[in-house]
Each structure stands twice: as structure tokens, then as C-alpha cells.
Amino acid sequence: MRISALVKRIMLQMFRDKRTLALLFLAPLLVLTLMYLIFDSNEEEMTLGVVGGNEMLIETLETQGIQVADFESADSGTVLKKSLDGLLEIEADGAMLTLENDDPAKAKALLAQISQILALHGQGSAEQNTSSPALETDYIYGNEDTEFFDVIGPILVGFFVFFFVFLISGIGLLKERVSGTLERVLATPVKRWEIVAAYLAGFGIFAVIQTTIVVFFAIWILDMVMEGEIWHVIVINLMLALVALSLGILLSTFAGSEFQMVQFIPLVIVPQIFFSGLFPLDGMADWLQNLGRIMPLYYGADALKAVMYRGEGLIDVWEDLLVLGLFALLFIVLNILALKRYRKL
Amino acid sequence: MNHMIRVKGLSKSFGKQRVLKDIELTVAEGQIYGLIGPSGSGKTTLVKMIVGIDSPDSGTVTVMDKRVPDLGLLQDIGYMAQSDALYPELTGKENLAFFASLFNLKGSRLKERIDYVAKIVDLETSLNKKVAAYSGGMKRRLSLAIALVHDPKLLILDEPTVGIDPELRQSVWQELLELMAQGKTIILTTHVMDEAAKCEMIALVRDGGILASGSPEELKAKFGASDLEGVFLAAGRGAE
Ligand SMILES: Nc1ncnc2c1ncn2[C@@H]1O[C@H](COP(=O)(O)OP(=O)(O)OP(=O)(O)O)[C@@H](O)[C@H]1O
Ligand SMILES: [Mg+2]
Numbered sequence: 057m058r059i060s061a062l063v064k065r066i067m068l069q070m071f072r073d074k075r076t077l078a079l080l081f082l083a084p085l086l087v088l089t090l091m092y093l094i095f096d097s098n099e100e101e102m103t104l105g106v107v108g109g110n111e112m113l114i115e116t117l118e119t120q121g122i123q124v125a126d127f128e129s130a131d132s133g134t135v136l137k138k139s140l141d142g143l144l145e146i147e148a149d150g151a152m153l154t155l156e157n158d159d160p161a162k163a164k165a166l167l168a169q170i171s172q173i174l175a176l177h178g179q180g181s182a183e184q185n186t187s188s189p190a191l192e193t194d195y196i197y198g199n200e201d202t203e204f205f206d207v208i209g210p211i212l213v214g215f216f217v218f219f220f221v222f223l224i225s226g227i228g229l230l231k232e233r234v235s236g237t238l239e240r241v242l243a244t245p246v247k248r249w250e251i252v253a254a255y256l257a258g259f260g261i262f263a264v265i266q267t268t269i270v271v272f273f274a275i276w277i278l279d280m281v282m283e284g285e286i287w288h289v290i291v292i293n294l295m296l297a298l299v300a301l302s303l304g305i306l307l308s309t310f311a312g313s314e315f316q317m318v319q320f321i322p323l324v325i326v327p328q329i330f331f332s333g334l335f336p337l338d339g340m341a342d343w344l345q346n347l348g349r350i351m352p353l354y355y356g357a358d359a360l361k362a363v364m365y366r367g368e369g370l371i372d373v374w375e376d377l378l379v380l381g382l383f384a385l386l387f388i389v390l391n392i393l394a395l396k397r398y399r400k401l
Numbered sequence: 402m403n404h405m406i407r408v409k410g411l412s413k414s415f416g417k418q419r420v421l422k423d424i425e426l427t428v429a430e431g432q433i434y435g436l437i438g439p440s441g442s443g444k445t446t447l448v449k450m451i452v453g454i455d456s457p458d459s460g461t462v463t464v465m466d467k468r469v470p471d472l473g474l475l476q477d478i479g480y481m482a483q484s485d486a487l488y489p490e491l492t493g494k495e496n497l498a499f500f501a502s503l504f505n506l507k508g509s510r511l512k513e514r515i516d517y518v519a520k521i522v523d524l525e526t527s528l529n530k531k532v533a534a535y536s537g538g539m540k541r542r543l544s545l546a547i548a549l550v551h552d553p554k555l556l557i558l559d560e561p562t563v564g565i566d567p568e569l570r571q572s573v574w575q576e577l578l579e580l581m582a583q584g585k586t587i588i589l590t591t592h593v594m595d596e597a598a599k600c601e602m603i604a605l606v607r608d609g610g611i612l613a614s615g616s617p618e619e620l621k622a623k624f625g626a627s628d629l630e631g632v633f634l635a636a637g638r639g640a641e
Contacts, residue, residue, distance in 0.1 A: 061502035065488065065495075072490040072531075240486035240547075242454050244503040245475040400456050401470045 066258030084216035150190035210360035226304030263297035283367030302387035328353035411460035438606030479553035489533035504551035
């Protein structure tokens with residue numbers, strides 16, 4: 057009864073605050089799209105150096121929209137010097153493709169196109185009955201597995217859900233502290249846990265909507281890799297949102313103003329980005345690598361990558377989910393205790 | 402006469418500053434009890450402890466024979482904070498309804514109480530306006546209405562009439578006296594000596610202690626002053 061009154065009020069406040077609503081629902085989509093555009097530049101024209109290719113091959117390549125530069129001889133140095141996207145060397149027993157791979161998405165697209173063309177070409181040119189000439193590939197940067205947005209996409213989805221839910225729930229409760237309404241609410245027979253529960257529910261509803269929008273947008277509009285099940289992704293993100301929600305409310309205890317709440321971003325949010333897998337940590341000292349294990353986003357990112365990129369299911373990531381659940385539980389209990397500052401009961 | 406509030410040996414410090422020192426206070430049932438004293442003397446801190454939303458370092462507060470804090474007790478207390486604690490995004494009515502439902506009011510009783518308290522503070526016509534668009538006095542009146550909405554036995558009002566014009570102030574006081582006649586107990590803080598004169602009992606709070614308490618007549622006699630203003634000033638001189 058009291059909880060539903062609190063939840064109703066929180067929702068009413070949110071609906072009246074159009075700016076915050078827009079931030080919650082549109083900002084993640086906007087930033088995600090920007091990241092997508094930066095890392096995924098398929099549309100660009102590609103330039104390919106060719107050594108020893110016949111006219112027919114070059115013509116086919118050009119009709120596919122690839123700019124071809126014919127060389128007598130060339131090596132990987134030529135690729136860099138002439139800023140080519142790749143170099144195709146046709147030899148008697150097969151073909152060798154050297155990809156610059158500065159932009160993994162682009163390299164992958166080029167590779168796909170060329171193997172297709174070579175396959176057609178090979179069939180067209182008669183006697184080799186065992187299909188196309190073998191295509192060997194070499195990468196100047198990275199390897200064939202890198203596709204940046206594929207790797208970071210799932211992490212980004214989790215991150216934006218975490219970040220925006222953290223910020224908005226934290227500032228929501230902070231406003232109540234600063235304006236004195238929290239104290240006023242505690243002068244009614246409401247229980248401390250009821251306040252925390254109402255905050256989780258009230259902002260939780262918005263977190264569910266936001267999570268669903270972000271996930272569907274990422275998968276349907278941005279065409280992010282999605283090997284696993286969509287609802288698994290939503291479940292993981294909801295766990296992340298719950299942790300963000302309870303952490304945001306908790307940290308608002310230690311902030312005296314909205315600005316001080318924003319100061320938690322470099323302290324609490326940014327380090328999580330570093331350790332969530334967006335950046336390779338292999339080169340770091342062990343103790344530094346293990347630092348990620350105290351950060352909720354590390355587990356969320358791990359689970360999201362497993363489901364979206366590697367096609368695993370919730371059962372395979374149960375440990376991540378358990379840790380996230382424990383984080384949320386810890387923060388919720390601390391929240392109830394933190395309210396003791398006002399009222400002992 | 403029954404004791405409504407009994408405060409014993411109450412002390413509180415914020416950091417090194419001792420804000421309340423060994424406060425002793427009893428308020429009888431059905432009284433209007435006024436707390437007066439200079440700014441920063443500890444009135445707000447004291448009333449918060451009586452409500453139970455701040456905890457003392459030592460000492461006890463008992464209200465209606467129950468040790469504060471007590472959740473059940475809060476159902477019988479109407480508290481009006483010194484600074485208006487309202488939700489500006491919501492309308493006056495929504496604010497009232499929200500707090501009323503925290504006191505478990507619902508249905509027709511809720512509607513009835515909202516209409517009744519809105520009338521007391523003369524806000525009937527502005528109830529559907531957002532609080533962000535209220536004037537200072539309107540916010541003050543809404544806060545008072547919220548304190549009254551669940552018909553509590555004990556009213557704790559921290560400077561209830563600040564920013565309210567004389568005409569309305571008079572009608573608010575009329576209502577307070579009316580509530581007292583119904584048997585409610587009211588404890589309030591004020592800087593307006595005319596208002597203090599309307600209280601049955603007054604406590605003079607100074608530097609975190611209660612310098613003197615008694616009826617306005619008793620205090621005037623004690624300090625040899627012709628009015629409460631004189632009492633206030635004499636007490637200030639005495640303290641120095
Ligand atoms: N949360 C707090 N932290 C630190 N000091 C505080 C806090 N609340 C009050 N104080 C200090 O306690 C003292 C008493 O404050 P209080 O608000 O009780 O005074 P007051 O008598 O209500 O004054 P006024 O008439 O101006 O409302 C002041 O010196 C104030 O600075
Ligand atoms: Mg005060």
C-alpha cells in the first residue's frame with residue numbers, strides 16, 4: 057500500500073520530467089549509434105592491390121565496386137605505403153590475400169567479397185574441378201577474428217544500461233535528500249525497506265523499458281551480432297540495471313548535490329569501462345587484471361559477450377548472474393542501513 | 402494531566418559543536434506549547450528528535466508513553482518541517498494525496514480530508530496547480546495542510562506561519578486553537594512573539610539548553626518584562 061503510493065509518485069515525477077525521460081531512453085540509442093558509425097564503416101570504397109591477376113578477374117573486382125591497382129610485384133609494405141585495404145597475389149597454386157585490417161569490419165567485408173569472386177572465377181575458368189583456388193589470408197594488424205563492433209557491441213549495450221540507470225536513480229533519490237522530502241517521508245509510518253523497495257520498483261520499471269529498447273535497437277537497427285537468445289540478453293541487462301539502480305541510490309547517500317553525484321562518474325563508472333573488456337587487459341599485471349573482478353560491469357560484460365557473441369545461454373553464464381545478484385543484494389542491504397542516518401527504525 | 406511528550410537528558414552534537422545540552426521538557430496533553438529562541442539555538446534539532454527523524458547522542462524522548470522512534474507513533478504525529486519538503490513536479494493535490502496514502506488514508510476518507518485541509522489553508526482553488534508554480538506562502542500552507550491531513554493527535558510545527566500574510570495567519574491560528582479545543586496537542590517553534598503569546602506554555606531555548614519555561618505570564622514576571630519581546634531580550638542579556 058505504502059510502496060504503491062511511493063512507486064506511483066516516483067513514476068508521476070518521471071513522467072513530468074520529459075528531459076530526464078528523454079535522457080534515459082534516447083541518449084543510449086544516440087551514443088550507441090554513434091559508436092556503431094565510428095567502428096563500422098562498411099560503406100566506404102575499398103582499394104585492392106592485385107599482383108598477377110588476369111583481366112577478367114580485375115574486371116569482376118571492379119564491377120563489385122572495388123578499386124583495383126595493378127602491380128608487377130608488391131608486399132605488405134606496398135599496402136601501407138599506398139594505403140590499400142588489401143593486396144591480392146594470384147599464384148599458380150592459389151591466391152594470397154594480405155589484409156590491412158586497420159578496420160576489422162572493412163577487412164572482413166573485403167575478404168568475403170574476394171573469396172566469393174575467386175570462387176566464381178575459379179568455376180568459370182574450367183579444368184580445376186575441385187572448385188576455386190585456395191585462398192590464403194594474412195593480416196597486417198590483428199587477425200581474422202577481430203571485428204571490433206562485434207566484440208564491444210555487447211559490452212556497450214550493458215554499459216549504457218548500467219550508466220544511465222545509475223545516474224538517473226542516483227539523482228532521483230539525491231533530489232529527495234536535498235529537498236528534505238526524504239526526511240519528510242521518514243516522518244510518516246513508512247518502513248525503511250519500503251522506501252528502498254519502492255525506489256527499486258519505481259525506477260526499475262523505467263529500467264526495464266530502457267533495457268528493452270536498447271537491446272532491440274542494437275540488434276534490429278544496428279544489426280549487432282546476436283548469436284544467442286534476445287531474452288537472455290534482456291535478463292542479463294536487467295540484472296545489470298538492478299545493480300546500477302541499487303548502487304546509484306546508495307552512492308547518492310554520499311553526495312551533497314547533483315554535481316557531487318556526477319563526480320562519481322569518473323570514480324565509479326569510468327574504471328568499470330576499462331575493466332569490462334572494451335580494452336585488452338592481457339598485457340597488464342595480474343593484480344591489475346583481477347581488479348575487474350570487484351566491478352559489476354565486468355560480470356555483466358562477460359555474460360553479454362558470451363550470449364551475444366559466442367551464442368551461449370543463461371545456463372553458461374550463471375556464475376556471472378549470481379555475482380550480479382549478490383552485488384545487488386549487498387547494495388540493497390546497505391541502502392536500508394544507510395537510511396538509519398535519518399531514522400533508527 | 403497526562404504527559405504527551407517527555408524529553409529527558411537529551412543531548413546532541415554535530416561534530417564538535419554541542420547543539421543540544423541535557424534538555425528536559427514535558428508537554429501536557431491538549432496544550433499549545435511554543436519554543437522560542439534565537440536562530441541556531443537548537444529548536445529545529447529538538448523537534449526533529451521528538452518526531453524521531455534524528456537520533457540523540459544521549460537521553461530519551463517519550464511520546465504518548467512510547468519511546469521514540471516508534472513507527473506506530475508516527476501515525477499520530479503531524480510534522481511540518483521548517484523548510485518546505487514538497488515535490489515541485491506534482492500538483493498540490495498530488496502532494497497531499499501522496500503523503501495521505503503513506504498514512505494509509507484511502508478512498509472517500511482521503512478525498513474528504515484533502516478537501517478539508519485545503520480549505521483550512523485556503524488552497525482549494527490552487528490544488529490542481531503544480532507546486533513549482535506556487536508562491537512561498539502557498540508552499541508553506543501546503544506543508545501545513547500535509548501535516549494536518551491524517552488528523553493526528555500531536556502536531557509538531559516548525560515555524561508554521563513564516564511567509565504567510567496576516568489575514569491567513571489569523572485563520573491558521575484560529576484553526577490551531579480549534580484543534581486544541583478538540584483535544585489535540587500542538588508544539589510549535591516561532592520567532593513571532595505575538596504568536597508565542599497565544600501559547601499556553603513557552604520554553605526559551607538558548608544555546609542548546611532550555612533557559613526558562615512557563616506560561617507567558619510566568620515568564621514576564623520572572624524576567625520583569627512587560628511583554629514577551631522583553632522576555633526574549635532580557636534572557637539574551639542574562640545569558641551573556
Ligand atoms: N545537520 C547538521 N550538521 C551540522 N550542524 C547542524 C546540523 N543541523 C543543525 N546544525 C547546527 O545546530 C545548531 C542548531 O540548529 P537548529 O536548526 O536546531 O536551530 P534553530 O533553533 O532551529 O534555528 P532557526 O531559528 O534559525 O531555525 C546550529 O548551530 C546549526 O548550525
Ligand atoms: Mg529552526
